[in-house]
Amino acid sequence: MSIKSFRMALNEAMRQEMERDPTVIALGEDIAGGMGALGQQDAWGDVLGASKGLLGEFGRNRIFDTPISESAFIGAAAGAAVAGLRPIAQLMFVDFFGVCGDQIVNQMAKFRYMFGGKATTPVVVRTLFGAGTRAASQHSQCLYPIFTHIPGLKVVIPSSPYEAKGLMIQAIRDDDPVIFFEHKAMYDDVGEVPDEPYAIPFGQANLLRAGGSASIVATGRMVKHAMQAAAALEQAGMPCDVIDLRTTSPLDTNTILTSVAKTGRLVIVDEASPRCGLAADISAMVAQEAFGSLRAPIRMVTPPHTPVPFAPVLEDAYVPGPAQIEAAVRALLEPRK
């Protein structure tokens, strides 16, 4: 066990799986970087450096820098998966999914079902997401609800370096197409990460903190904010459950419902847009399955329904933080007027 960054955790997961399984390949724009520029091989190791070094270790028959043409190489990953490889394809920023949406939504997601169970499509689409880096509207979105909506895809959102490694190893070993969301504002986060490979199963949420006052459900970077809020609330005598969903598809409804049955109060923190989003989805599920347990209305803490702005003061106002989460919990605990 040692302290590693989110970036190093991802790199280690991919390296260890590529060592273990010769059918694992990686492809994408700049995933080595410098392709075609003589003497500059592996210049980037993808745009934030998570795949750096893999080219040197595994060579050009396992690591494929691609032209900037998402439809071609994301679709090629799907075709290669059906033909017997386990590709890790990087969609640089999830905002770019529009240019290759067909290959994800209509092709890889549906092969197994459309082909009567005879196709197996073990592809991982790694993608960067999230606000907080002043990257503005076309490089900051949290589009995981779109993929969660599509049957056939699995959707993973790690919340720490430890989670990143274990969930990435599971994603690579999984036989279904997995969309793997890496929050770009978390790449330099550090934490304890075991050196040896380990896999975190999908569909099992992580109860990070226990307390009976309210249930706080979060994903990705919002888990950090939820934990900060929960620490402050505990100081104030309002200990909360904090649940990291880890995967939005499959969704661990059991852990959510068990917690709500205990606390009677639910705050869902979601960095994605509020309309038809993850928070709304979980709200509806809890309202349908556990209405009788609720002692207060469900609260959703999300950004406003607007594109992500550029100017720091505007972006800071956009992203939910610990203060909003704390306020939402306190609002639930106040006596009804």
Next chain:
Amino acid sequence: MQMNAQQLMDAYQGMCTIREFEERVHKEFATGQIPGFVHLYAGEEASAVGVCMDLRPEDHIASTHRGHGHAIAKGCDVGAMMKEIFGRQGGLCKGKGGSMHIADIAKGMLGANGIVGGGPPLACGAALAAKVKGTQAVAVAFFGDGAFNQGTTLESMNFAAVYALPVLFVLEDNGYAESTASSWSIGGHNPVRRAEGFGLRGNRVDGHDFFAVYRAAKEALARMRAGGGPEFLHIEFTRYFGHFEGDQMTYRPPGEVKEERNYLDCLKFMRARLVSAGLVQPQVLDRIEAEAAALIEDAVGGARAAPPPDRADLLTDVYKTYPGALA
């Protein structure tokens, strides 16, 4: 180009089987027996059979929404295909895919495709897998004149060229993208030059002539297996039926199809060549035609008799099932 008598008979049989299959589906659709959309391949048989003749089981093809002919040419089971199109148990895809998604991964058939231009990236992937595994396998991307204007197809030609992937890009130009004439919609009006612009070797082929298609494909596949990188064929012919079954074809000049069927039909053309050259006796060709008709009669009988899928199957095959684990 050498073809022995058996290969010639196999080719003719493949083309007859596709023609019978499509003519029969056309009739059954008109009676309301077949649900959904159906897009027929009749008139284009020389392309599927000519290109697939020299493919091996480990080679892959990606197909189009007009995919029955490709599936038959790649060896998919005709009875299971018919059940699939009827939406019955025992269908090639358990009744979950239908005409537009017919696939058999075990046969290297990556699927018909409901998305125009959906297939070329998949063929690149299959070729990439062959490259990584170090096999001599190749991949064929069949696509129509509509898909030739889709970004996916152009991106795929570039990607295949950059990595010298063994992908044969086959433009099946039947004159119309749905209702839009390819003579109008393809900018530059020269598909081969467009492909050459991406660095592919390209050839234009008369799709009414099986021998021309077979020769062009065989040579391209041999170069690709030797590491020559991707190639392109522009195959031209006429679509006998509408874009979809029920299409009244109001966009086509009257008599266009009739003219083609009389004078340029690929089956008539091949039969005449085989007989006039004394390569296969007419009685043998008659027998092949009768066998194809009987095979399809059987397939339709089997499809009609098959029960519909079990309703419980609605929820299976969404994800790989792992024993004792969540989806």
